[in-house]
Amino acid sequence: MQELNQTQIAQRLDQLTELSVQLGSSHDTETLLERILIVAKSMTNADGGTLYRPSEDKRYLDFTILINDTLQTHQGGVNGAAITAPGVPLFDDNGEKNLASVAAYAAHFGLSVNIEDVYKADVFNFSAMVKFDQLRHYHSQSFLTVPMSDHEGELVGVLQLINAKDDSGAIRAFSQTDQRFIEALAAQAAVALTHQRLIAQLEELLESLVNLINIGIDEKSPYTGRHCQFVPELTMMLAEAVHNTETGPMADFRMNDADRKELWLAGLLHDCGKITTPVHVVDKATKLETIFDRIALIDTRFEVLQRDAEIAALKRQVAAGGDQAAVAAIAQELAEQQAALRAERDFIRDANVGGEGMQAADQDRVRAIAQRRWTGPDGVERDFLDADEVMNLTIKFGTLTESERKEINNHISMTIRMLEALPWPKHLKNVPEYAGGHHERMDGKGYPRGLTKDQMSVQARLMAIADIFEALTAKDRPYKKGKMLSESLRILGNFSLNGHIDPDLFDIFIRSKIYLEFAHKNMDEKQIDVIDEAKIPGYTP
Structure with missing residues (x-):
């Protein structure tokens, strides 16, 4: 197994330090994930690598980025093609943990798995990998699989590297030093990803609270x-x-x-x-609206004035006896009086609707109508419109008082x-x-x-x-x-x-x-x- 000299260790420490700085400053998750995998490959001189993320329902490990130099493959991330590989099941059909897959095993137990030669290993099921090798004329050999977990032990991802190479290009096993460096990298990456996830969750919470306020306004x-x-x-x-x-x-x-x-x-x-x-x-739609449109109250007063005028006219006609001319004159006078009241009622209704600019003459007419006298249900005679109604009905622009x-x-x-x-x-x-x-x-x-x-x-x-x-x-x-x-x-x-x-x-x-x-x-x-x-x-x- 190839051992690292002091210069190589120093170089890896530099890579790890540089990545730490990038992890702290990057706000783009896709770029961050791609950088993590590329540095991990470079650090161990691996031919290929895969970064998995748990699916939303936590039942699969989804391929996020897949890179292989020999096969000239780059899928996922910022610069790669679309992912074509299916996810790795974390559970079987019975709901039991999938322990046959090395990536799923690492995810379930939070343990790194370092395999020198997958064709000689009999602990995990590498049948899919064998088919892949046959199809692509590739030879998978050494594997290093490292889980990434947050501070609460929740799985953030799985980093898997394949076929470490020595200086001559020959495939070698991943050393314990390789493993320790990648575990350190994975730990830092998990912190950075958790940090980004928390920020994203806080931003989602903020936007949800904003929407909550708008829902409250909308309902109101x-x-x-x-x-x-x-x-x-x-x-x-x-x-x-x-x-x-x-x-x-x-x-x-x-x-x-x-x-x-x-x-x-x-x-x-x-x-x-x-x-x-x-x-x-x-939502004040009319000038007289509060929790209801008070124009209905004024309509009722007009009906009272119409009724009172009719009663007074009938009394006068009875008093006129058989004087047909007097009776007819009283009827004509009543018709004119009621027509005038209806015209005033229609005018007040129109005045109640807000406009671009109420004329001074119309404001004066409202004030004149307000001076009419009427007797309310309590038997007390009062002005036809009170001061608040006059103030509202004479609003010049729109429907709002000052x-x-x-x-x-x-x-x-x-x-x-x-x-x-x-x-x-x-x-x-x-x-x-x-x-x-x-x-x-x-x-x-x-x-x-x-x-x-x-x-x-x-x-x-x-x-x-x-x-x-x-x-x-x-x-x-x-x-x-x-x-x-x-x-x-x-x-x-x-x-x-x-x-x-x-x-x-x-x-x-x-x-x-x-x-x-x-x-x-x-x-x-x-x-x-x-x-x-x-x-x-x-x-x-």
């Missing part, structure tokens, strides 16, 4: 749930377009995979603060507070800033912090565009209809001119046809009209 309000799905999608579409831009002010913007994950999470969480906003405010709008706007402050309270790892540290900046404006007139363009990241600025465009085009909001695509782009274009959104990012949004890609995927086709980009404000084709 299906309208905001859809928004929480589409904004990150549109944000990433625009981010990729900016990343691919090679000219203009945004030519230097680039993202790596970690940057993408950070932005995606921020998009998913950009409205997480809405979980604290009352549902009747988030205090309700502040409640809605407070969701972004809550989002920032919630996200900044979390101990984000270094590669996700910008999530609060990205998510918390989508209501800021380039001119500093946004909220909650009044940031200007120079104080905002590119990611927060592009999320602002995604947030606005999705809100404009959404057809499922209870307080508005989805706007046509052309109108949405006109509004967004004017925003780019008046300091609301970043004009450079808006230019890419249009030039890269992101708006059209998103529209065809997520908008109602009836909303997608013909777009003349030359007519979009703030954009020059």
Whole structure:
């Protein structure tokens, strides 16, 4: 058996040290696994090697990487062809441990197996290997199989090397020194793989918690749930377009995979603060809606006024006796009075629906109707509309009062507070800033912090565009209809001119046809009209 000299041992220690450094710095599992096998082969001068990983159900050892120099085979890993070999069963049909396979044996007992010549060994079943040798005109001889286990003893993988060679190229047995070095390598590799697995599990847990928050928002309000799905999608579409831009002010913007994950999470969480906003405010479809639409109460009051007018008219007709002219005049007066009440009722119903801008004359008419007197069920006469109803019905834009709008706007402050309270790892540290900046404006007139363009990241600025465009085009909001695509782009274009959104990012949004890609995927086709980009404000084709 070949013994190593001091120089060779030093070289192996260098390889082991170098691999340790790489294991600690690598974040790509496939690259990591391939490097482990290549170093193990090089360290023992093995002709071939295989790295197995346990299957998801723990019933098989799946081939992960297979390399053989003589056969010029490289399957799996980063650079190899697709794996064609079936997995090695860890259990037989009766559920008993498979001890006939050397790899399965090493996996079950956590022991290394060093075989000098497999054709002379009678402990394990090498029939499949013999067939392989016959088929490929190969000769398998020495085997070294080493299990890789984590700190809890759970199997991480199995490393198997074949046909160690001496300096002349002749096949030799794997020495005890070979075995000890490979066991040390396997131990370090198991730690690195476990570390990566734990990181992956933590990231999966984080994403699951994010989805849990969005499920809570969705259950609370299906309208905001859809928004929480589409904004990150549109944000990433625009981010990729900016990343691919090679000219203009945004030519230097680039993202790596970690940057993408950070932005995606921020998009998913950009409205997480809405979980604290009352549902009747988030979903307020009409001006009088709280937990129900109070327009029904006002309709009832109109019915009372109609009834009271009719009763008063009938009493007057009875008092008129047989004066047919008087009776007819009273009937005509009643019809006009009831028609006026119906017109006022219809007007109040229309006023209850939020719009783009209520005229001052209509606001005054609401106040005039409020001065009518009516008698309630308690027999007390009072104004037809109370102060709260007048305040709501005279809202100029939309359906929210000033205090309700502040409640809605407070969701972004809550989002920032919630996200900044979390101990984000270094590669996700910008999530609060990205998510918390989508209501800021380039001119500093946004909220909650009044940031200007120079104080905002590119990611927060592009999320602002995604947030606005999705809100404009959404057809499922209870307080508005989805706007046509052309109108949405006109509004967004004017925003780019008046300091609301970043004009450079808006230019890419249009030039890269992101708006059209998103529209065809997520908008109602009836909303997608013909777009003349030359007519979009703030954009020059």
